[in-house]
Amino acid sequence: MEDTLTLFTSIGLSEQRAKETLKNEALSSSLKDAIIQARRVCGAEAVAKLMGTLLYTMASRLKDPKRLPFLSASIAQSKISTELQLAAALDFLKSHPQDPVNQKEFEEACGVGVIVTPEQIEDAVETVIKKYREQLIKERYHFNMGLLMGEARTALKWAEGKGIKNEVDMQVLHLLGPKTEADLEKKSKPQKVKATVNDAKQEGAAVNGQGVTGEGMSLMEQLRGEALKFHKPGENYTTEGYVVTPNTMSLLKKHMEETGGQIRTRFPPEPNGILHIGHAKAINFNFGYAKANNGICFLRYDDTNPEKEEEKYFTAIKEMVEWLGYKPYAVTHASDNFQKLYDLAVDLVRRGHAYVCHQKVEELKGHNVPPSPWRERPIEESLVLFERMKKGLFAEGDVTLRMKMVMEDGKLDPVAYRIKYTPHHRSGDEWCIYPTYDYTHCLCDAIENITHSLCTKEFQSRRSSYFWLCNALDLYCPVQWEYGRLNLTYTVVSKRKIIKLVDSGVVRDWDDPRLFTLTALRRRGFPPEAINNFCARVGVTVSQTTTEPHLLDACVRDVLNDTAPRVMAVLEPLKITITNLPEITKSDVRVPNFPADEAKGSHLVSFTRVIYIEQSDFREVMEKGYKRLTPEQPVGLRHAGYVISVHKVIKDAQGKVIELEATCCSSETAEKPKAFVQWVSQPLVCEVRLYERLFLHKHPEDPSEVPNGFLSDINPNSMQILPGAFVDISVKGAKVLDRFQFERVGYFSVDPESTEDKLIFNRTVTLKEDSGKI
Numbered sequence: 001m002e003d004t005l006t007l008f009t010s011i012g013l014s015e016q017r018a019k020e021t022l023k024n025e026a027l028s029s030s031l032k033d034a035i036i037q038a039r040r041v042c043g044a045e046a047v048a049k050l051m052g053t054l055l056y057t058m059a060s061r062l063k064d065p066k067r068l069p070f071l072s073a074s075i076a077q078s079k080i081s082t083e084l085q086l087a088a089a090l091d092f093l094k095s096h097p098q099d100p101v102n103q104k105e106f107e108e109a110c111g112v113g114v115i116v117t118p119e120q121i122e123d124a125v126e127t128v129i130k131k132y133r134e135q136l137i138k139e140r141y142h143f144n145m146g147l148l149m150g151e152a153r154t155a156l157k158w159a160e161g162k163g164i165k166n167e168v169d170m171q172v173l174h175l176l177g178p179k180t181e182a183d184l185e186k187k188s189k190p191q192k193v194k195a196t197v198n199d200a201k202q203e204g205a206a207v208n209g210q211g212v213t214g215e216g217m218s219l220m221e222q223l224r225g226e227a228l229k230f231h232k233p234g235e236n237y238t239t240e241g242y243v244v245t246p247n248t249m250s251l252l253k254k255h256m257e258e259t260g261g262q263i264r265t266r267f268p269p270e271p272n273g274i275l276h277i278g279h280a281k282a283i284n285f286n287f288g289y290a291k292a293n294n295g296i297c298f299l300r301y302d303d304t305n306p307e308k309e310e311e312k313y314f315t316a317i318k319e320m321v322e323w324l325g326y327k328p329y330a331v332t333h334a335s336d337n338f339q340k341l342y343d344l345a346v347d348l349v350r351r352g353h354a355y356v357c358h359q360k361v362e363e364l365k366g367h368n369v370p371p372s373p374w375r376e377r378p379i380e381e382s383l384v385l386f387e388r389m390k391k392g393l394f395a396e397g398d399v400t401l402r403m404k405m406v407m408e409d410g411k412l413d414p415v416a417y418r419i420k421y422t423p424h425h426r427s428g429d430e431w432c433i434y435p436t437y438d439y440t441h442c443l444c445d446a447i448e449n450i451t452h453s454l455c456t457k458e459f460q461s462r463r464s465s466y467f468w469l470c471n472a473l474d475l476y477c478p479v480q481w482e483y484g485r486l487n488l489t490y491t492v493v494s495k496r497k498i499i500k501l502v503d504s505g506v507v508r509d510w511d512d513p514r515l516f517t518l519t520a521l522r523r524r525g526f527p528p529e530a531i532n533n534f535c536a537r538v539g540v541t542v543s544q545t546t547t548e549p550h551l552l553d554a555c556v557r558d559v560l561n562d563t564a565p566r567v568m569a570v571l572e573p574l575k576i577t578i579t580n581l582p583e584i585t586k587s588d589v590r591v592p593n594f595p596a597d598e599a600k601g602s603h604l605v606s607f608t609r610v611i612y613i614e615q616s617d618f619r620e621v622m623e624k625g626y627k628r629l630t631p632e633q634p635v636g637l638r639h640a641g642y643v644i645s646v647h648k649v650i651k652d653a654q655g656k657v658i659e660l661e662a663t664c665c666s667s668e669t670a671e672k673p674k675a676f677v678q679w680v681s682q683p684l685v686c687e688v689r690l691y692e693r694l695f696l697h698k699h700p701e702d703p704s705e706v707p708n709g710f711l712s713d714i715n716p717n718s719m720q721i722l723p724g725a726f727v728d729i730s731v732k733g734a735k736v737l738d739r740f741q742f743e744r745v746g747y748f749s750v751d752p753e754s755t756e757d758k759l760i761f762n763r764t765v766t767l768k769e770d771s772g773k774i
Helices: 004-009 015-023 025-042 049-061 065-076 083-095 103-110 118-131 133-142 145-155 161-176 197-203 219-229 248-259 277-292 311-323 334-350 379-390 437-447 457-472 495-503 518-524 528-538 549-563
Strands: 264-267 296-301 330-333 354-357 400-403 415-419 433-435 452-456 479-483 486-488 545-547 573-578 586-592 602-608 610-614 635-637 642-651 657-666 684-691 719-727 739-742 746-750 760-766
Touching: 004 015, 004 025, 015 025, 025 049, 025 065, 049 065, 049 083, 065 083, 083 103, 118 133, 118 145, 118 161, 133 161, 145 161, 264 277, 264 452, 277 296, 277 311, 277 452, 277 486, 277 518, 277 528, 296 311, 296 334, 311 518, 330 334, 334 354, 334 379, 334 400, 334 415, 334 433, 334 437, 354 379, 379 400, 379 415, 415 437, 437 452, 437 457, 452 457, 457 479, 518 528, 518 760, 528 549, 545 549, 549 739, 549 746, 549 760, 573 719, 602 610, 739 760
Parallel strands: 264 296, 296 330, 452 479, 486 545, 573 657, 684 760
Antiparallel strands: 354 400, 400 415, 415 433, 573 610, 586 602, 635 642, 642 657, 684 719, 739 746, 746 760
C-alpha cells in the first residue's frame, strides 16, 4: 500500500514539504482524505500538480471536515480550478452550513463553468485604459498600473490575473512606447515629510517620506497634533472624569514648580519577556509624544513580580527602545520606590482606605469576588497584620492587603500587596511582600511627576482606581489617556504563548525570525525605521487595530529598497559550462549597488567559463508563457552583456538535470532575449533561511478558526533551510545584520549564527507581496 509520504509527493509536494506536513496531524489527515477522494472521482492514481496545490490549500483552510469530500470532488472534476474559485468556495461553504449544498448556488458563487475569453480581457482592459488615458500619457510609467489591473479584475471577476496583467502591459506599451530614462528614474516623494535616516533615529519618525498616515501626516506630526486633544501640563483638572479634591490645585502648583510645565511620559514594561510589535507602537507613542512636544520620557521597569523577571529581559527591553531610535530621559524601576510604596500603603490603611484580608488568592480571582468579611476590621489591627506580612509571618496566598474601592469593571477591592517568598533581582531578600500593578503604577507616575500616563485601551477599567488612589493619599494625580493597541494577524504575541512555542520546539527562542518580537524582527533584518514607519501608517488610534503583516512588509521594502545594496545570488544552483569560452576565461563584471542611483557605487564579480543560475530559471520542456532558459529559448545574463543558449542537458542516474552546456554571444549582437536572469561565478557558499507565516490561519488564538488551539495551527513550511546557496563574492566580510537585496530573489540579512567560514542569510521579505503563498 502506498505510504503517506509518497502519497503527498505524488501531488507535487517536495519531499521536505511533505515531511513537514506529516508533522501536523490534523492537516496530514485532511490532505490524505482529500487526495484519496480526488483519485476516486478522477479514476486515476495520479493527481495533477495544479489540482494537488488546490487540494493542499483546501485541506489547510477548510474548517468543516464534513465538507471535505464535496470540495475535493469539485476540485477533482475541475469545477474548482483556480485559487480564486477555491477562496470563493471556502467562503460559500462557511456562510452556508446547511446540508445538502445547493449545487446551483454554489457553482454560481464560485464561477464554475465561467470562461473568460482573451477577447473579453482585451475589451475590459481597453475600457480601463481609455478611462485613464490622459493621466497615463501625463504620468507615463509612474502611473499606478495596479489601478488598471484592479478595475479590469473587477469587470472580469473570474479572469486569471496573469492574463489581465499581460494584456495591461501590452496595451500600455502600445500607448506609451518603451520606457525612457525618465521613466526609469524613481518617482520623487513629497518634500513636505522628507526626513533623513538620522532624523528617524532621533525622533522615531518617518524615513524618506514613508512614515505617512492616511491623512498624509508623519508620526511626529500626529503626535504633535495629539497635544491639541490632551490637557496642557498643570491643567489636569480640565480632563473629563478627572476628580478634583480640595488639595488638587495646590498639588498641581507644586507639580508645575518641579517640572517647569514640561510634558513627561513613561514607557513601563514588565521585564518578564521580550517586547513585540505591539510594544513598538507604545514606544513610539510614549517617547514620540514627549519628543514631539519638547518633553521627556522615562523607561520604567514594572519589576514587582520577582517570580517572572530575568536580567536578559531588562537588557533586551532597553536595547529595543534604543534600537528604535529613542533615548530614555532616565531608566527607573518600580522597585526604586519599594520603601516609599510601603510607607504610602501604611498611610492608606491609617486613612481607612485599605485593610488586611485573609481570603485565599483563589477566591480573589475573576470579577465576582465575594465580599470580604474583614473589610471593616479596625485600622490598628490591619496595621499590625500588615507589619507581620512584611516580616514574613504568613504563608504565601494566606493574606493580602486590599484597597477599599470598586473599579470601573465592577471588580471589588483590588489587591495592593501580596506575599511572595522569592528573592528580587535588585533588592534580594529584603522584601517578601510586593505591590500589584493596580497599586504601583499610578503612584510611580505621581512620584515621577508624569503628566500623561499613556496606556492601551484595556487599562481603561483602571482609570477610576488610578485617580482614586492618588487622591486617597493626597498625592499629585497625573491623567491616564488610553489608545488602541496594535495587533497583527497570523501571529501570537502573548508571552505565555511564546514560551509554549519555545518549550515545544516550534521556534528556537524569543528571537526566532518567524515571531513578531522586536528581537526577532531585528534578527530577520527589519530596519527599525521601517517599524516606526509602520506605526505611523497604522496611526494613533483610540480603537484597537488588527493589521495584516503585509503592511509591515511593505514598510520594510520601502526602506530596504533605498538602503540594501544589490548582489547576485542563486538559492538552488544549476551549473552551466559555457563551451565556446576558453577554460582560463576570467573577466570582471561591474554590478551597481543601486541600479537606480549609480552614484551609490558598485562592486566587481568574476565571470568565468562555469557559472550557476537558479534551477527554476531552466526548463527542459518549453511551456507557454515561460520566458526563461530552455533548449529552444536563450536567456540574458544580468550585467554580464551575454546571452546564453543551451545545447546539451546533463542528468544524473535518477533523471534529474544537474548541469547544462551552453554557448554565449554578446547581447549587442544577439536578438534581445525575453528575460535576463541572475547568475554567480566563483561564488561564496552560504546557508539561506526562507521564512513564511508561522500560522496557517489569520487568528490562531480564535477557537472558531482553530478549535484545537494555536499549537495545532503551525504552518509546516514556515521555515525552509537551503544549506548550499551561492552568493557573489562581494558579500564576503559582511557583518551580522548587514542587509542586501539578492537580485530577483528578495531582501536578506546576515544572521547572528554566521561564522567567518560560513555566512547565514535570513530572508527578511520577498521583493513583492505574494498573497497566495503560505
